[in-house]
Amino acid sequence: MPIGPVARQSVADQVFDQLLRSILTGEEGPGTQLPPERELAVQAGVNRQAVREALQRLRQMGLVEIVHGGGITVNDWRTSAGLALLPMLVVAHETAVDPVVSRSIMELRAVIGADAARWCATRSPEGTAEVLNGIVGQMEGLGGDFSRWGMLGYSYWDAIVAGADNVAYLLAYNTLREVAGALALADRMAPSLLEREWRQTGLYRDLAKAIGAGDAEASGRIAGELLGAGVAAVNEWLASLPADRGGR
Amino acid sequence: MPIGPVARQSVADQVFDQLLRSILTGEEGPGTQLPPERELAVQAGVNRQAVREALQRLRQMGLVEIVHGGGITVNDWRTSAGLALLPMLVVAHETAVDPVVSRSIMELRAVIGADAARWCATRSPEGTAEVLNGIVGQMEGLGGDFSRWGMLGYSYWDAIVAGADNVAYLLAYNTLREVAGALALADRMAPSLLEREWRQTGLYRDLAKAIGAGDAEASGRIAGELLGAGVAAVNEWLASLPADRGGR
DNA sequence: CCCTACGTGTGGTCTGACCAACTGTCCACC
């Protein structure tokens, strides 16, 4: 039995996590002032530099505002944080993944993936369709080995997004891939939600063909169908839950 | 003539900018090792702590990999950076905005905005349509005062995205708003590109009505039309350029 | 009453030191 890599978190990372958590949970609401750096340092029992690194990272994410000599103010992350916060929203309450967050992720994935496929059909360089077909071939090859499907799915959509010639899609998709990792770690349910999507190998091949033919309309439609399955699965999951799970 | 606020950049921010630029320009390509922290500090003529803060921020963005005792490796930002990089891509080459980046931004904005409108029609809380109608009223009120259109447009789409009940859209839209600021600053052309979109007040009112009626299909269609105008404008701009502008 | 000047608190920068992890080398041992 192989052992995995040991998670080693630096002191600054731990401070970052603690502050992030207290902001996301609302313990430190928007507009409130954080304690001074020096006090945070003694509270955490660490050096001031570690606190500073954490605070600068929070600032970069838009979660706090720091003014020289004026203290640190907590922002409202709903209006000032960027997409980079998404992976951390998933991990923030580590007991279970917020279904609304999951749905958000799947919807964003679907809407970007579908449009990327549309553009990929007309803007992608030569050879993209061949790459996609190769991946589909591998998919068909490994019948039930579910553990490797995920990787192939990533490569498939990676190729499409790369072929869409849209940096914004590319970057957003990178964030989404990171989120997927956090999702899979935090919640065992997520993979099974995706399962029905993975199974549709036929559509994967159709999509590759449509992209190879340069048919934007068909590509967008098939990709939407493919990715819509994941959205539908999350929605069903959401509907099956008691009504009290709807926060954030 | 009123003078604006002076940009005061901390030392760590300047180091961050320099490193970011040298990574984005490819001067420090993927896989290359950065000089050690101590050397970077003497090169920049600053403290090592400042360098550390900058490096930690680069790490958070996924641009570099840092291993304890092992040095700092530059990542390929195309595969490892998140959407947070988008604003910095715009500013990176400050002479002119890369048209491909601009197009990417407008497309992402359009695709998210349209889907947000679709969901806003069915998922938004009571009163959203009233808010939207109020904003449209203000739009109609200030005939040619173009400077204030931008603000109103932001509020309008803010309300829609907030009503879509999708955190991912919300966060991505926050990033896009930030990008819009950078765009307007870096390139005077951007506002005129958006102008035709702003002018379509009638569609803005139609969209508010469709959302109020809970008509998802119409909302998505109108929003797509509205936002598609901006995409089309950028595409025309792109087509009018000499072919040598296509990098990145 | 204004408003200047100052003190206090807070973020920003610096110095220097030490700890901890990776890397390569060499050598004892099997």
Added chain:
DNA sequence: GGTGGACAGTTGGTCAGACCACACGTAGGG
């Protein structure tokens, strides 16, 4: 010959303490 341990050098991580720069409240002078 190969394996594993001991070692030194490089580099990131942490710490302590000091000083500078800015914001803000307040008391004193006009």
